[in-house]
Amino acid sequence: MTINVGGTFFLKPGSICRMMVVAGLVGVLLPAGGCTSTSPSNTTPVGLTEGPKDTGSYPNLNVPPPVAAKQLTKEETAANLAQLKAEEQAQAAKGGKVTAPSNATALNTLAKTHGADTLKQIEGKCDPTLDPNCN
Numbered sequence: 627m628t629i630n631v632g633g634t635f636f637l638k639p640g641s642i643c644r645m646m647v648v649a650g651l652v653g654v655l656l657p658a659g660g661c662t663s664t665s666p667s668n669t670t671p672v673g674l675t676e677g678p679k680d681t682g683s684y685p686n687l688n689v690p691p692p693v694a695a696k697q698l699t700k701e702e703t704a705a706n707l708a709q710l711k712a713e714e715q716a717q718a719a720k721g722g723k724v725t726a727p728s729n730a731t732a733l734n735t736l737a738k739t740h741g742a743d744t745l746k747q748i749e750g751k752c753d754p755t756l757d758p759n760c761n
Contacts (some may be wrong), residue, residue, distance in 0.1 A: 680689055698706070743756055 747757055
């Protein structure tokens with residue numbers, strides 16, 4: 627239905643004149659809308675005249691938020707780091723370190739077969755040479 631309205635308004639004799647009138651109105655009214663702003667030279671920034679205020683509304687960005695937890699002291703940081711290093715050394719003593727193959731061909735064959743081997747183990751069709759616990 628809107629196609630017919632547009633067709634009857636713009637496609638009749640004299641439609642070029644109507645289109646020119648509409649274009650002229652848009653050309654005149656569109657720039658006039660930009661002239662309604664105020665000049666920034668006569669305004670003073672609020673931050674320079676007034677300090678931060680607690681307005682009581684959320685969020686108030688002027689008031690620093692409370693700290694969630696106390697910060698660790700240097701002694702506590704050193705104690706935690708020493709504990710982590712001790713656990714790391716205990717894990718390494720158990721043989722928990724994994725060494726990667728050093729040559730490129732071994733890495734390439736691992737990349738080609740790793741996905742298929744993993745899928746076999748997941749699907750229950752595992753290879754006893756890869757997994758000694760396989761049934």
